[in-house]
Amino acid sequence: MSKLKPIPVALVGCGVVGSATARILTRDRALLEAKCRQTLELRYIVSKTYMRATEFQLDTGLFEPDIEKALGDPEVRIVIELIGGIDDARAVIERAIDAGKHVVTANKALLAVHGPELFERARNAGVAIGFEASCAGGIPIVRALYDGLIANRIDAIYAIVNGTCNYILSQMTAKGESYRQALQQAQHEGLAEADPTLDVAGIDSAHKIAIMTSLAFGQAVPFDMIPVEGIETIELADVKFAEKLGYLVKLLAIAERQSSGLTVRVRPAFISRAHPLAWVSGPFNAVSVYGHVTGHTMYYGRGAGGAPTASAVVADLISIASGVLPLTFSECRYMLGNNPVVRENPVADTAHRYYLRVMVRDSPGALASMTSILEHYGISIASVLQDEVADTNGGESTYVPVVIILHTTGERAVLEAASKINSLPTTGQRCSVITIVDEYPEPTAED
Amino acid sequence: MSKLKPIPVALVGCGVVGSATARILTRDRALLEAKCRQTLELRYIVSKTYMRATEFQLDTGLFEPDIEKALGDPEVRIVIELIGGIDDARAVIERAIDAGKHVVTANKALLAVHGPELFERARNAGVAIGFEASCAGGIPIVRALYDGLIANRIDAIYAIVNGTCNYILSQMTAKGESYRQALQQAQHEGLAEADPTLDVAGIDSAHKIAIMTSLAFGQAVPFDMIPVEGIETIELADVKFAEKLGYLVKLLAIAERQSSGLTVRVRPAFISRAHPLAWVSGPFNAVSVYGHVTGHTMYYGRGAGGAPTASAVVADLISIASGVLPLTFSECRYMLGNNPVVRENPVADTAHRYYLRVMVRDSPGALASMTSILEHYGISIASVLQDEVADTNGGESTYVPVVIILHTTGERAVLEAASKINSLPTTGQRCSVITIVDEYPEPTAED
Numbered sequence: 001m002s003k004l005k006p007i008p009v010a011l012v013g014c015g016v017v018g019s020a021t022a023r024i025l026t027r028d029r030a031l032l033e034a035k036c037r038q039t040l041e042l043r044y045i046v047s048k049t050y051m052r053a054t055e056f057q058l059d060t061g062l063f064e065p066d067i068e069k070a071l072g073d074p075e076v077r078i079v080i081e082l083i084g085g086i087d088d089a090r091a092v093i094e095r096a097i098d099a100g101k102h103v104v105t106a107n108k109a110l111l112a113v114h115g116p117e118l119f120e121r122a123r124n125a126g127v128a129i130g131f132e133a134s135c136a137g138g139i140p141i142v143r144a145l146y147d148g149l150i151a152n153r154i155d156a157i158y159a160i161v162n163g164t165c166n167y168i169l170s171q172m173t174a175k176g177e178s179y180r181q182a183l184q185q186a187q188h189e190g191l192a193e194a195d196p197t198l199d200v201a202g203i204d205s206a207h208k209i210a211i212m213t214s215l216a217f218g219q220a221v222p223f224d225m226i227p228v229e230g231i232e233t234i235e236l237a238d239v240k241f242a243e244k245l246g247y248l249v250k251l252l253a254i255a256e257r258q259s260s261g262l263t264v265r266v267r268p269a270f271i272s273r274a275h276p277l278a279w280v281s282g283p284f285n286a287v288s289v290y291g292h293v294t295g296h297t298m299y300y301g302r303g304a305g306g307a308p309t310a311s312a313v314v315a316d317l318i319s320i321a322s323g324v325l326p327l328t329f330s331e332c333r334y335m336l337g338n339n340p341v342v343r344e345n346p347v348a349d350t351a352h353r354y355y356l357r358v359m360v361r362d363s364p365g366a367l368a369s370m371t372s373i374l375e376h377y378g379i380s381i382a383s384v385l386q387d388e389v390a391d392t393n394g395g396e397s398t399y400v401p402v403v404i405i406l407h408t409t410g411e412r413a414v415l416e417a418a419s420k421i422n423s424l425p426t427t428g429q430r431c432s433v434i435t436i437v438d439e440y441p442e443p444t445a446e447d
Numbered sequence: 448m449s450k451l452k453p454i455p456v457a458l459v460g461c462g463v464v465g466s467a468t469a470r471i472l473t474r475d476r477a478l479l480e481a482k483c484r485q486t487l488e489l490r491y492i493v494s495k496t497y498m499r500a501t502e503f504q505l506d507t508g509l510f511e512p513d514i515e516k517a518l519g520d521p522e523v524r525i526v527i528e529l530i531g532g533i534d535d536a537r538a539v540i541e542r543a544i545d546a547g548k549h550v551v552t553a554n555k556a557l558l559a560v561h562g563p564e565l566f567e568r569a570r571n572a573g574v575a576i577g578f579e580a581s582c583a584g585g586i587p588i589v590r591a592l593y594d595g596l597i598a599n600r601i602d603a604i605y606a607i608v609n610g611t612c613n614y615i616l617s618q619m620t621a622k623g624e625s626y627r628q629a630l631q632q633a634q635h636e637g638l639a640e641a642d643p644t645l646d647v648a649g650i651d652s653a654h655k656i657a658i659m660t661s662l663a664f665g666q667a668v669p670f671d672m673i674p675v676e677g678i679e680t681i682e683l684a685d686v687k688f689a690e691k692l693g694y695l696v697k698l699l700a701i702a703e704r705q706s707s708g709l710t711v712r713v714r715p716a717f718i719s720r721a722h723p724l725a726w727v728s729g730p731f732n733a734v735s736v737y738g739h740v741t742g743h744t745m746y747y748g749r750g751a752g753g754a755p756t757a758s759a760v761v762a763d764l765i766s767i768a769s770g771v772l773p774l775t776f777s778e779c780r781y782m783l784g785n786n787p788v789v790r791e792n793p794v795a796d797t798a799h800r801y802y803l804r805v806m807v808r809d810s811p812g813a814l815a816s817m818t819s820i821l822e823h824y825g826i827s828i829a830s831v832l833q834d835e836v837a838d839t840n841g842g843e844s845t846y847v848p849v850v851i852i853l854h855t856t857g858e859r860a861v862l863e864a865a866s867k868i869n870s871l872p873t874t875g876q877r878c879s880v881i882t883i884v885d886e887y888p889e890p891t892a893e894d
Contacts, residue, residue, distance in 0.1 A: 020740075024598055024740060028598070028600070031600050032597075032598070034665065034780065035597055035665070035779060035780055036597065036778060036779055036780065037777075037778050037779075037780065038778060132595070138738075138740070138741035138742065138744055139741075139744055140590075140591050140594070140595025140596065140744075143587075143590060143591075143594060143595045144587050144590075144591075144595075147587070147590060147594075147762065147766065147771075148579070148587025148590045148591075148759075148762055149587065149758065149762070150479075150482055150483070150761070150762050150765050150766075151471055151475070151479070151757070151758045151759075151760075151761035151762050151765070152758055153475070153478055218481065218482070276726060276747060279723060279726045280723075291585075291758065293467070293471060293585070293754040293755065293757060293758040293761075294585035294586075294748060294749065294754070294755045294758045295585065295748070295749055295754075295755065296747075296748060296749070297585055297586055297587075297746070297747060297748030297749075298745075298746075298747040298748065299744070299745075299746060299747075300723060300743075300744060300745040300746075300747065301741060301742070301743060301744030301745065302741065302742055302743070302744075307740040307741070307742075307890065308740065308741045308742065310598070310740060311596065311598045311599055311738065311740040311741045312595075312598075313598075314597070314598035314740075315594065315595055315596070315597050315598050318597050318598070319594065319597075322774065322775070322778035322779070323774055323778070324594075324771055324774050324775050324778070327769065327770055327771050327774060328769070328771050330484075331483060331484050331485060331769035331770070331771070332482060332483055332484075332769070333481065333482055333483065333484065443754065
């Protein structure tokens with residue numbers, strides 16, 4: 001094949017992902033050339049510091065502190081935004097689009113909130129935005145949703161897309177550590193930030209499910225309408241009861257088509273050991289997608305870190321360079337949020353099985369008061385688990401955990417019943433209410 | 448977006464996958480139109496019978512017994528080959544290519560053997576061949592290899608790509624059934640053919656790894672140079688020992704870059720319960736891919752069956768219709784077999800850990816004779832497992848299983864030693880030699 005002139009690229013931001021991207025583009029140039037006719041030239045690394053240049057063996061001559069020079073170079077055809085955050089990143093992307101340059105970004109926070117406008121702006125300018133790196137790092141899940149699974153009506157996505165949370169929950173399960181201990185361990189291993197809020201509060205997962213939902217359901221979900229719960233309130237007791245009952249606690253990001261509409265949420269959940277997502281341990285991520293013809297497919301890998309995320313960035317660069325992604329971008333109606341069929345369904349209107357753990361003063365009638373509340377709300381009990389507790393307090397009444405598994409029940413009723421149970425005089429701390437996520441039904445012959 | 452004229456398509460073959468494809472193209476037309484600007488018109492279903500028309504609610508007016516009419520229609524732009532087999536299928540594909548029509552096929556046997564010629568022919572004619580459906584049914588693994596993971600040097604693929612074998616081995620593990628019983632059960636459930644040879648002898652898996660190897664390593668492997676072992680000789684005893692030792696027996700298709708070259712093989716193997724592939728049970732498939740930047744990613748789903756395979760066929764149709772696949776086909780250097788770096792490495796020259804099960808006459812010195820043979824070949828023993836067996840034969844000597852786990856050893860030495868052990872007077876039936884597949888090392892910071 002004939003040699004083509006390499007396409008000049010500007011990288012804005014040289015942090016963990018940026019430096020790994022620069023490294024692939026320079027060190028692995030021959031490898032990429034062997035795979036694809038069109039090649040890339042990394043012309044600028046826009047960064048105020050050379051900090052990572054040595055560690056990643058990058059040519060310091062590529063470093064350019066002045067972003068104007070990079071964005072103003074008319075030969076630059078693709079801008080890679082890897083500075084993160086919202087406002088500055090948005091400004092870089094908008095300027096690149098307005099200058100007729102394609103964009104590649106890993107910025108989930110930005111796309112989850114401003115994705116639809118940015119995509120429209122890019123479409124109007126005739127350029128593409130590559131965002132494989134914004135969801136689940138090295139796992140090519142964005143492509144699976146817009147390309148590989150395109151023949152499917154996607155019915156549900158169940159995703160473990162935050163490695164920090166998954167590591168913490170895996171440690172609690174495997175080592176019997178408390179949330180606090182496991183978090184410290186994660187920070188010690190560089191798997192959690194000093195301020196871990198974005199991760200442990202579920203916000204990062206919500207960003208990713210917002211993007212995947214747009215792709216899968218053709219429906220941009222307003223980010224602040226996604227109910228988000230994190231893992232901070234998960235107690236070791238719940239992790240242990242989960243295990244005893246054949247489940248694992250995972251932070252799940254879920255988007256689900258239900259008869260009444262589309263529900264999107266992030267929350268810790270019990271998932272059966274028989275479900276492939278239960279196998280995903282440590283910092284790994286996985287996304288289960290349910291399509292009306294494929295049934296269940298799952299995508300597993302490293303969802304964060306420099307090299308895996310850079311792999312996704314470079315895949316988008318090559319796809320843009322070869323003309324594939326721009327074509328996909330103009331031909332496929334994704335990220336448009338214009339699907340009139342799907343409407344939002346509040347989580348309160350959904351129904352699931354639930355796990356309830358109530359700390360109950362060990363007194364006669366305590367269980368009866370709880371079950372009569374549940375009965376009042378028409379909630380049916382599948383099983384009750386109350387371990388015998390050694391009476392170490394010399395006859396004084398102590399709090400013991402009572403675990404109640406509920407049959408499929410509307411969430412509104414469960415929350416109201418839990419609130420009533422919390423105000424019983426026999427109830428200790430606020431009870432734990434955790435959704436049990438069952439395997440999404442496989443398509444039938446009629447689907 | 449403006450309405451475009453639908454692209455006429457001819458479907459050749461209306462079996463399990465063909466009828467499911469026709470159904471998606473007709474029933475789900477509105478769904479596909481909502482996703483993609485370019486739409487498809489199923490104009491011909493070339494089939495001698497209307498057999499499946501009723502079951503799949505297909506318009507019998509689409510059925511055309513005369514293939515000449517479909518291939519001769521100049522408006523038809525894409526031909527879907529789903530008749531299977533080699534010669535007739537090849538003729539259909541060649542005629543379509545020569546008439547300037549794009550091709551979509553699920554024919555793994557054909558592509559594994561004649562892929563390189565067909566791809567060159569298509570490239571010369573300026574048309575594309577879509578073959579997502581040829582590997583692992585509903586799992587978009589072909590796209591992951593040529594697109595999503597393109598930034599990676601692929602170092603290894605470990606794949607479970609035959610649902611029949613995986614179902615049989617899962618049944619043996621879960622239910623303690625013999626190979627024969629589990630095979631009958633699979634046939635009863637429609638998961639195995641009346642003549643199951645292609646599946647259980649590993650040939651189907653070999654077809655798929657041949658195709659994936661071409662994509663991943665840029666190296667077309669001559670199909671008859673892939674050593675293939677099936678699962679017919681796996682005994683329940685081995686399945687049980689595997690479990691006892693923390694492994695599962697899986698039929699693995701493996702392509703692996705080693706310092707001495709590329710090794711491709713299909714064989715039953717012990718895989719650690721800690722490896723995600725061990726979780727894949729029943730008829731499901733999964734492909735683990737190790738890239739030098741992503742590390743381990745895995746793709747899981749239904750690897751066979753009408754609807755999942757049709758999902759892959761339709762994804763290729765849409766990609767061709769929108770111009771994406773033809774562009775990828777001309778810009779990406781895949782399926783060319785022109786990578787000079789990779790050379791073949793005979794399996795005999797590889798090194799692994801091994802499981803050896805020898806049926807030994809319970810006589811003094813039997814174990815010593817075996818260990819001295821292993822010592823002679825420089826093979827180091829990691830552990831020996833010999834269960835005490837109740838002496839039910841009233842003092843007569845009986846055969847007892849002795850399991851020896853070997854440290855990493857060259858395969859040639861292991862096979863020679865096993866052959867020597869087989870000819871010992873104390874050895875009963877031929878001993879079982881099964882490779883233990885360890886997790887492929889994750890990339891280091893230097894990768």
